[in-house]
Amino acid sequence: MPPSKILSAAPISMDVLQQAATWMARLWSGDASAQDHTACAQWRAAHPDHERAWQQLDVFQQKLNCVPREVARQVLREPAVPANRKRRDALRMLGVGIVAFGAFEMLRETDVWQRARAAQSTAIGEIRQIVLPDGTQVTLASGTALDVRFDSQERVLELRAGEIFVSTAHDPAPTRRPFRVRDRHGMVEALGTRFDVRLNADSSQVKVYEGMVEVRPADDFSAAMRLAAGQGCSFDADSCSARVAVSESGESWTRGVLLAENMRVADFVTELSRYRPGLLHCSADVADLRVSGVFPLRDTDRALYNLSLVLPVSLVYRTRFWVSVEAAA
Amino acid sequence: MSVAEFAPSSPLESLYAEHHGWLRGWLRKKLGNAFDAADLAHDTYLRILSTGRVPQAEEARQHLTQIANGLVIDLYRRRQIESAYLDAIANLPEPLAPSEEERALVIEALVEIDTILHALPPKARAALLLCRLEGLSYREIAEQLQVSVSSVEKYIATGLLACAQAVYGPLQ
Numbered sequence: 001m002p003p004s005k006i007l008s009a010a011p012i013s014m015d016v017l018q019q020a021a022t023w024m025a026r027l028w029s030g031d032a033s034a035q036d037h038t039a040c041a042q043w044r045a046a047h048p049d050h051e052r053a054w055q056q057l058d059v060f061q062q063k064l065n066c067v068p069r070e071v072a073r074q075v076l077r078e079p080a081v082p083a084n085r086k087r088r089d090a091l092r093m094l095g096v097g098i099v100a101f102g103a104f105e106m107l108r109e110t111d112v113w114q115r116a117r118a119a120q121s122t123a124i125g126e127i128r129q130i131v132l133p134d135g136t137q138v139t140l141a142s143g144t145a146l147d148v149r150f151d152s153q154e155r156v157l158e159l160r161a162g163e164i165f166v167s168t169a170h171d172p173a174p175t176r177r178p179f180r181v182r183d184r185h186g187m188v189e190a191l192g193t194r195f196d197v198r199l200n201a202d203s204s205q206v207k208v209y210e211g212m213v214e215v216r217p218a219d220d221f222s223a224a225m226r227l228a229a230g231q232g233c234s235f236d237a238d239s240c241s242a243r244v245a246v247s248e249s250g251e252s253w254t255r256g257v258l259l260a261e262n263m264r265v266a267d268f269v270t271e272l273s274r275y276r277p278g279l280l281h282c283s284a285d286v287a288d289l290r291v292s293g294v295f296p297l298r299d300t301d302r303a304l305y306n307l308s309l310v311l312p313v314s315l316v317y318r319t320r321f322w323v324s325v326e327a328a329a
Numbered sequence: 330m331s332v333a334e335f336a337p338s339s340p341l342e343s344l345y346a347e348h349h350g351w352l353r354g355w356l357r358k359k360l361g362n363a364f365d366a367a368d369l370a371h372d373t374y375l376r377i378l379s380t381g382r383v384p385q386a387e388e389a390r391q392h393l394t395q396i397a398n399g400l401v402i403d404l405y406r407r408r409q410i411e412s413a414y415l416d417a418i419a420n421l422p423e424p425l426a427p428s429e430e431e432r433a434l435v436i437e438a439l440v441e442i443d444t445i446l447h448a449l450p451p452k453a454r455a456a457l458l459l460c461r462l463e464g465l466s467y468r469e470i471a472e473q474l475q476v477s478v479s480s481v482e483k484y485i486a487t488g489l490l491a492c493a494q495a496v497y498g499p500l501q
Binding site: 028030056066 | 410413414417418434435438439441442443445446450452457458460461463466467480482484485486487488489492493497498
């Protein structure tokens with residue numbers, strides 16, 4: 001049982017814990033000034049919660065003190081800087097056999113693998129809505145993998161691949177549990193809201209349509225940023241981009257259509273390719289043409305055909321799974 | 330943890346009666362020995378008892394294997410840590426060699442630290458290890474991770490916060 005529950009019932013606020021973490025990191029830097037030390041001591045003395053937070057954060061060092069330094073180094077040190085996920089999965093592998101390791105590591109990164117393991121998933125081309133135990137509605141875009149983990153303390157969606165649109169419901173639980181979407185780049189916390197999270201290879205994208213969310217990059221809590229309705233940003237594990245305006249058309253996919261407003265053909269094709277197995281691209285000479293209209297996402301062949309009706313492009317079907325959009329002859 | 334919640338012929342009892350047999354068999358195949366299998370099968374039920382939530386009949390099998398699988402991974406990891414630890418102290422001269430009891434305490438602490446480290450984001454974890462185990466300065470860590478010194482300070486702070494979270498439960 002966590003010690004905090006024995007010592008004291010009142011939880012410490014996130015703000016106080018963050019301040020304590022910032023102080024401790026400052027003092028550990030090795031170049032903290034005498035003033036830093038004094039100011040930190042004053043901060044700790046200023047409120048009982050400050051000191052409690054300090055003690056909680058010191059837990060790592062306290063545990064480490066139980067082990068001779070040299071032993072800890074040899075046992076815990078790792079080669080280079082592997083993601084912790086990798087090691088855990090490597091352990092999971094022990095039952096399967098080390099021979100397949102390299103291939104497995106590569107496979108594990110793919111969306112196909114993520115979809116096969118996640119509790120909720122959609123095939124390419126599929127859009128599906130689910131209702132969670134608290135009444136929250138989640139729409140899964142094509143090629144999405146999602147795990148749902150609700151417990152007494154938080155409501156968490158683990159986004160492993162793809163894109164989701166979330167419309168949160170009021171939590172029926174007696175104590176308020178935060179609603180969070182996590183992916184490998186960080187966490188998005190909903191503050192009563194409708195929003196969209198998309199996981200891309202190197203970053204994630206959030207768009208807020210109602211209420212407010214807080215985005216917390218995985219590696220740096222001080223980079224957290226709040227987004228209000230009509231705002232969006234992209235983030236990776238380190239930082240958030242500047243806020244950008246989002247248009248309502250961004251949620252059209254949840255109704256199975258792509259609403260294009262003066263959209264570049266290159267972007268249109270990228271968007272459509274998410275809903276279609278195989279290869280779909282466009283040639284450079286049509287990439288910058290603009291298109292507006294409503295296109296069906298569940299029938300991408302028709303969407304492409306409609307595109308060819310409104311723009312001077314032609315569709316080249318090399319096979320059903322290899323299509324390119326080129327300038328009309 | 331309360332045992333009183335489970336009345337006689339409780340769902341837990343029937344869960345035990347119906348599934349304990351194959352769970353042990355499944356674990357024995359995975360682990361290759363009956364003693365560990367019996368231990369982990371027992372621990373699997375203890376886990377369920379401590380959460381106080383017995384799975385519905387139709388999802389029982391999946392639920393039990395999920396918990397048992399987690400315990401198998403924990404056991405592998407613990408064995409790895411034990412053997413790494415024994416390697417580390419193998420070369421100590423006789424008078425410095427830790428007693429049986431000291432060993433047990435150190436291994437316990439190592440397992441706990443390892444569990445905490447697993448909960449950290451990759452860069453925060455790397456920064457913490459380099460700082461506290463290797464004794465590197467933030468500047469040296471910054472060079473290794475190829476980030477700025479101020480980023481290292483943020484990674485350390487984020488790592489400390491995540492450690493607290495791993496030990497004391499999710500923060501509000």
